[in-house]
Amino acid sequence: MSMAINIMDGASNGNDGVDAKAPAIIHHNVRLAAYDLVTMATIPGAVIALARLNIFEALARATTTPHLSIPELAALALPGKRIDLTYLGRLLRLMAAKKILREVVTVDKNNTVTERRYSLEPLGRLLVDNSKKGSLLHMLYVQQFSEFHQAMDHLHETVLDETIQPFARAHGIPAWEYFKQHPERGVVVNEAMVGFSKLCMPDLLDVYRGFDDVHVLVDVGGGFGASLGLITARHPHISGINFDQPQVIAAAPQLPGVVHVGGNMFESIPSGGDAIFMKAILHSWEDKRCLTILKNCYQALPAHGKVISVEFTVPEILDTEEGDSVALQNDIYMMTWTDAGGRERTERHMRELGLAAGFKEVHVICKLDTLAVLEFRKP
Numbered sequence: 001m002s003m004a005i006n007i008m009d010g011a012s013n014g015n016d017g018v019d020a021k022a023p024a025i026i027h028h029n030v031r032l033a034a035y036d037l038v039t040m041a042t043i044p045g046a047v048i049a050l051a052r053l054n055i056f057e058a059l060a061r062a063t064t065t066p067h068l069s070i071p072e073l074a075a076l077a078l079p080g081k082r083i084d085l086t087y088l089g090r091l092l093r094l095m096a097a098k099k100i101l102r103e104v105v106t107v108d109k110n111n112t113v114t115e116r117r118y119s120l121e122p123l124g125r126l127l128v129d130n131s132k133k134g135s136l137l138h139m140l141y142v143q144q145f146s147e148f149h150q151a152m153d154h155l156h157e158t159v160l161d162e163t164i165q166p167f168a169r170a171h172g173i174p175a176w177e178y179f180k181q182h183p184e185r186g187v188v189v190n191e192a193m194v195g196f197s198k199l200c201m202p203d204l205l206d207v208y209r210g211f212d213d214v215h216v217l218v219d220v221g222g223g224f225g226a227s228l229g230l231i232t233a234r235h236p237h238i239s240g241i242n243f244d245q246p247q248v249i250a251a252a253p254q255l256p257g258v259v260h261v262g263g264n265m266f267e268s269i270p271s272g273g274d275a276i277f278m279k280a281i282l283h284s285w286e287d288k289r290c291l292t293i294l295k296n297c298y299q300a301l302p303a304h305g306k307v308i309s310v311e312f313t314v315p316e317i318l319d320t321e322e323g324d325s326v327a328l329q330n331d332i333y334m335m336t337w338t339d340a341g342g343r344e345r346t347e348r349h350m351r352e353l354g355l356a357a358g359f360k361e362v363h364v365i366c367k368l369d370t371l372a373v374l375e376f377r378k379p
């Protein structure tokens with residue numbers, strides 16, 4: 001028998017109350033949280049290793065067997081390959097501890113585990129590559145780019161000198177320029193946005209009614225057009241114009257109801273739309289550049305037009321909701337990654353930007369996780 005003392009905070013107060021024969025287990029929550037923090041990098045590392053070994057796809061395909069043993073999983077994921085099942089098993093167990101996979105064990109009469117079987121938890125389903133319902137796997141790849149970690153090494157320098165931009169400091173050029181020069185990385189970034197769009201857009205389309213009265217919608221910085229494709233599929237009365245940089249548009253797939261247009265949003269934005277959609281655009285840029293984009297939107301829109309902007313928003317006052325931490329983690333990601341002062345903003349900050357660009361009204365229409373859907377209205 002073992003006995004656990006749960007210490008919520010502060011230091012251990014010795015082993016009072018612990019059975020002398022039983023091993024004392026002391027959980028010091030703050031210390032555990034610190035261990036978790038310092039070993040955190042192993043989690044994305046292990047997820048990426050398993051994704052490269054096709055493990056999540058294999059588990060997603062195994063619809064007839066609820067839980068797969070390690071040899072079954074290895075055979076399904078990498079048929080004909082020699083695999084070290086012990087190493088694979090160690091990676092799988094961490095996934096189970098993090099509730100990415102479910103582990104079901106068989107034990108013998110001595111309570112020794114004789115077999116471990118695995119299946120996907122809901123969180124693991126979000127890591128299946130190319131899932132029709134969307135995936136965050138490519139987003140994880142992007143966040144774990146070695147280039148990103150090299151940029152992180154310079155984060156403190158930005159605090160000491162705001163003219164230093166971590167990514168450019170590490171790689172000599174801003175991130176967007178880097179992706180142009182390294183298209184193999186740029187494609188992963190665009191795939192990440194496709195997976196993210198497929199994941200969040202269906203829920204957004206369920207709650208947001210602001211597309212009902214739109215006839216022509218321009219998606220500014222629409223990437224491969226995934227969001228617009230989902231919008232036009234749900235609202236077939238809308239004609240979509242997907243606008244992005246020429247090299248992104250060149251690789252974009254044909255989508256029903258969507259025309260692709262290449263250009264530069266800092267110069268001009270295609271007119272002809274009665275609404276403009278922008279998802280995860282303004283957070284890449286400092287206020288001055290955001291104002292240029294928003295003013296170009298204003299110019300491109302008719303008198304009754306609106307901009308629909310979807311952005312992560314950070315809270316004005318921090319509370320204990322988990323989403324707060326996600327939005328703030330994303331903010332530091334932007335601080336590391338983007339040139340020209342990219343950041344996640346508060347709703348108030350977004351409103352101020354919209355009004356400064358000439359829009360009459362700016363409203364948060366709905367929220368999805370930590371994403372806010374804002375409307376910037378002209379009239």
Ligand SMILES: C[S@@+](CC[C@H](N)C(=O)[O-])C[C@H]1O[C@@H](n2cnc3c(N)ncnc32)[C@H](O)[C@@H]1O
Pocket residue numbers: 176193194197220221222223224226227243244245248263264265266278279280281
């Ligand atoms: C973070 S991604 C967002 C993509 C898409 N809106 C989404 O949510 O999936 C930012 C997009 O802005 C585009 N972009 C960057 N600079 C641009 C410019 N000067 N003109 C047009 N698009 C630009 C990038 O190519 C990229 O596709």
